[in-house]
Amino acid sequence: MLTKARNDMLTKVGRGTPMGELLRRYWQPIAGASELEANPIKPVRLMGEELVLYRDLSGGYGLIDRHCPHRRADMVYGWVEESGIRCSYHGWLMDAAGRCLEQPYEDTANPKPSKAGCTVAAYPVKECAGLLFAYLGPQPAPELPVWEPFTWANGFREIVLADVPCNWFQCQENSCDPVHFEWMHDNWGSRLRGGDANAAPKHLKLKFEEFEHGFVYKRVREGQSEQDRYWTVGRVALWPNGFYLGSHFEWRVPIDDENTLSVAWFFFRVPKGREPYVQERVPTWVSPVMDEHGRWITTHVINQDIVAWAGQGRIADRTKENLRSSDIGITMMRNRFFAEIEAMAEGKEPGGMIRSANAAQCIALPNMARELNTEGIPLADFDKDPILRQRLREFRHHYGQPPEVRRAFVEAMGIAGL
Numbered sequence: 559m560l561t562k563a564r565n566d567m568l569t570k571v572g573r574g575t576p577m578g579e580l581l582r583r584y585w586q587p588i589a590g591a592s593e594l595e596a597n598p599i600k601p602v603r604l605m606g607e608e609l610v611l612y613r614d615l616s617g618g619y620g621l622i623d624r625h626c627p628h629r630r631a632d633m634v635y636g637w638v639e640e641s642g643i644r645c646s647y648h649g650w651l652m653d654a655a656g657r658c659l660e661q662p663y664e665d666t667a668n669p670k671p672s673k674a675g676c677t678v679a680a681y682p683v684k685e686c687a688g689l690l691f692a693y694l695g696p697q698p699a700p701e702l703p704v705w706e707p708f709t710w711a712n713g714f715r716e717i718v719l720a721d722v723p724c725n726w727f728q729c730q731e732n733s734c735d736p737v738h739f740e741w742m743h744d745n746w747g748s749r750l751r752g753g754d755a756n757a758a759p760k761h762l763k764l765k766f767e768e769f770e771h772g773f774v775y776k777r778v779r780e781g782q783s784e785q786d787r788y789w790t791v792g793r794v795a796l797w798p799n800g801f802y803l804g805s806h807f808e809w810r811v812p813i814d815d816e817n818t819l820s821v822a823w824f825f826f827r828v829p830k831g832r833e834p835y836v837q838e839r840v841p842t843w844v845s846p847v848m849d850e851h852g853r854w855i856t857t858h859v860i861n862q863d864i865v866a867w868a869g870q871g872r873i874a875d876r877t878k879e880n881l882r883s884s885d886i887g888i889t890m891m892r893n894r895f896f897a898e899i900e901a902m903a904e905g906k907e908p909g910g911m912i913r914s915a916n917a918a919q920c921i922a923l924p925n926m927a928r929e930l931n932t933e934g935i936p937l938a939d940f941d942k943d944p945i946l947r948q949r950l951r952e953f954r955h956h957y958g959q960p961p962e963v964r965r966a967f968v969e970a971m972g973i974a975g976l
């Protein structure tokens with residue numbers, strides 16, 4: 559249980575709030591690069607800031623104030639040029655540093671045009687593994703962490719976005735919550751499919767560890783032992799707002815205090831023998847969270863999570879909760895945020911930040927599935943593991959995978975006959 563003041567500290571993300579300032583110190587995934595192919599301009603609301611993301615004709619990315627500095631028209635309805643984005647109202651041209659390069663009428667008719675005061679907010683954007691990351695904090699920006707899976711070859715990658723109507727922190731608490739797998743995904747999932755509920759193997763033992771890039775949770779369930787990778791390796795709640803499960807990442811990116819963009823990046827290695835496989839583009843798609851009747855979609859794993867997150871309310875009221883021993887990881891996570899916020903108030907740099915370009919090149923994280931993803935297994939072996947077998951046959955994480963993404967996946971894996 560937390561006081562309202564402490565809950566506000568964890569959940570408010572506007573500029574100038576303690577958490578808002580902390581999160582701005584880390585690169586945040588905001589889009590898939592492939593989203594900008596059909597239309598090079600995308601509106602982005604990020605930690606309460608109204609921005610426009612674009613790719614100009616020279617291939618550079620920009621993330622600047624959505625409103626034109628002239629008379630505030632919406633830059634989303636402008637167009638991109640060689641070196642920036644032009645407002646469609648009176649043609650002012652802005653660049654990725656937020657500078658106004660041209661004011662067409664003034665440049666033509668006014669002998670001394672002034673662009674003073676016309677610079678807008680602008681944030682650096684970097685592409686990595688098909689994702690676009692933005693940095694909204696003070697300069698100099700830290701290095702963009704290149705997590706090891708981003709360097710893996712011979713895999714099919716895809717990016718899935720979902721709009722989640724609640725605060726980011728309750729989504730992130732789910733990254734350090736092993737017991738919910740047993741109930742939400744196993745027992746409830748089984749019940750939703752008409753099967754037996756409450757039959758899933760029980761959690762017998764939990765352990766939570768802290769490291770530079772977050773927390774590792776470990777577990778033993780009925781039928782497992784301390785020799786299993788779930789105990790010897792575990793899974794990662796990635797600092798500050800990510801989750802890493804061995805073959806995919808999820809990030810909970812705050813849109814504002816009451817909305818979150820769920821950004822997930824998936825890697826499926828092609829079966830042994832299908833190499834070399836080079837993916838031309840990483841597809842990005844948006845997963846709907848509600849059906850046409852306004853009810854939550856419950857068929858897929860992350861959709862189920864979203865039901866839990868949004869069900870806690872727009873901003874979970876942590877003055878009314880009752881934490882137990884299953885929630886030790888959540889308490890650890892909260893305490894680390896409080897400690898980092900305090901350290902920042904004393905002028906210290908928050909943890910987990912990478913300042914050396916070398917160190918950022920390929921950062922390994924605890925991973926239960928490293929050999930599967932790097933070495934690969936023959937197609938026939940997928941059938942020996944129920945989870946892998948199912949992974950080939952259907953995309954279980956998010957509802958709504960477009961048919962063209964499925965087709966590209968099937969072709970990459972060489973499983974047209976399945």
Ligand code: FES
Nearest residue numbers: 626628629645648
């Ligand atoms: S409002 Fe954008 S150019 Fe006038």
Ligand SMILES: [Fe+2]
Nearest residue numbers: 738743859863
């Ligand atoms: Fe989950």
